[in-house]
Amino acid sequence: MKFSKFGEKFTRKAGITQLMDDLGDALANDDILMLGGGNPAHIPEVQARFRKRMESILSEPGEFESMIGNYDGSRGNAAFIEALAEMLCETFGWNISPENIALTNGSQNAFFCLFNLFAGDMPDGSKRKILFPLTPEYIGYADTGLTDDFFVSKRPSIELLDDGLFKYHVDFQGLEIGDDIGAICVSRPTNPTGNVLTDEEMRHLDELAREKGVPFIIDNAYGTPFPDIIYTEASPIWNSNTVVCMSLSKFGLPNFRTGIVIASKEIASAIADINGVMCLAPGGLGARMAIDLIRDGEIMRISQEIIQPYYQRKAFQTLEWFREELGEVPYRIHKPEGALFLWLWLKDLPCTSAELYERLKARNTLVIPGHHFFPGLEADDWPHKHECIRVTYAQDDETVHAGVKIIADEIKKIYG
DSSP: OOOOHHHHTSSOOHHHHHHHHHHHHHHOOTSSSSSSSOOOOOOHHHHHHHHHHHHHHSSSTHHHHHHHOOOOBBBOOOOOOOHHHHHHHHHHHOOOOGGEEEEEESSHHHHHHHHHHSSSSOSEEEEEEEEEESSSGGGGGTTOOOOSSSSOOOOOOOEEETTEEEEEEOOOOOOOOOOEEEEEEESSSTTOOOOOHHHHHHHHHHHHHHHHTTTEEOTTTTTTTTOOOOOSSSOOOOOOTTTEEESSTTTTOOOGGGGEOOOOOOHHHHHHHHHHHHSSSSOOOHHHHHHHHHHHHHHHHHIIIIIIHHHHHHHHHHHHHHHHTTSOOOOEEOOBEEEEBBEEEEESSSSSSHHHHHHHTTTTTEEGGGGGGOOOOOTOOGGGSSSEEEOOOOOOOOHHHHHHHHOOOOHHHHHH
C-alpha cells in the first residue's frame, strides 16, 4: 500500500498528534498527571448552565430532533450566526453582518482552511507562506500546510521582568514581510506562553498587513468577548482586512468542535464553500447549545465573572507553587497574561526539553516540550527552543500541585 504525498505528510508524527495521544492516554489512566493537554477545566457553574440548556432542548417538542436530525447550511447554523453578528455589532461596533461569519468544525479546521486559502502553490506558479511575526506559537499550526516550506517565523525580543518573569514582544526592527507572504497570523492570548500582544503591537501588525495587501489573522480562541481568559488590558480588533477566529472550546464545549471565522464577506464565503466540499456543513450542536447565551449576552457575563477569574486564580497559584519548588534553579516563567498555561524557560538546561518530557512521562507526569511551538523556525538552531516547556494549570488544584512538585524535582535533578 502506498500513500500519496498528502497521506505521507499527514501521517507523520506531529506535535499536535503527540499532544492528543497523551491526552487520550491520561483520560484512560487515573495515575497520570495531565499537565500537558489543552483541555479546558470542568467549571461547575459553567457546566450547570450547559446542563440547563440541554434540559431545555430536551423539553421543547421537536427541538432535540431538529438539533440532531437536520443539516445546517455550509456556513453553519444561521440563527447562531445572526445572533453573534448582532452581539458583536452592539458590543464592539464592528461593521459586520451574518455574511461576515462562517462556522467550522473547530479552530483547527478553520486554520487548515485559512492557511491553505492564502499560502502554498498560487495560480500564477509562485509560492506563498504564512508569517508568524512572533514565536513560540500554537503547536497545532505546524503541520497544517498542504505544501512544504509553508511557514516563516521570527524570533521575539525578550523583556526580562522582576520576580523571575519575562515577556516576549514582536521584534519589529527585525521583521521583514516579503512578497512571498500570503497572510500574517498571531494568537492572542498566545498558546503556549500566555502572552498577550499589546494593543500597539496589534495596531502595528494590522498596518503592516494592510500595507502589504495581505490578511491579518487573529487566533482569538482564548480571547474577548468569550471565553475572555485574559488577565491584562487588551482591546479587540477587527476591520475588513482582519480575520478573527473564535471558538466555543475554551468556553467549555471542546467536544462540540465549533470554530468561528469573522472576516470579509469574500473570505467567509470561501470558508463556507470549503466546508461544503470537506464536510457538507459544520456540526451544529455547539451553536444550538450556545445560541441563547449569545442572544442575551450571558456568554460575556459568564466569561468575565466566572471563567476569567477561575483561570486567573489558578495561574497565579501555580506560579507561586513553581517559585516555592524550583528554588535556585536558573528558571524564568513567561508573565501569565491569559490562556491556560505557564511557559517555563530553563536557561542553559543540561538536556533538551524533549528529554525532560520523556523523564517526566516516566514519572506519569505529562507536559509539552517547547521545541514543538516554533513553526517556521525548524532550521533555526536557537537554543531557546529546547529550553522551554508548557504546563497547563486547567486540572484540579491537587493534580496541578502534585505535577508541579514532580516537574520541579526532575528539573533540580537535571541541573544538580
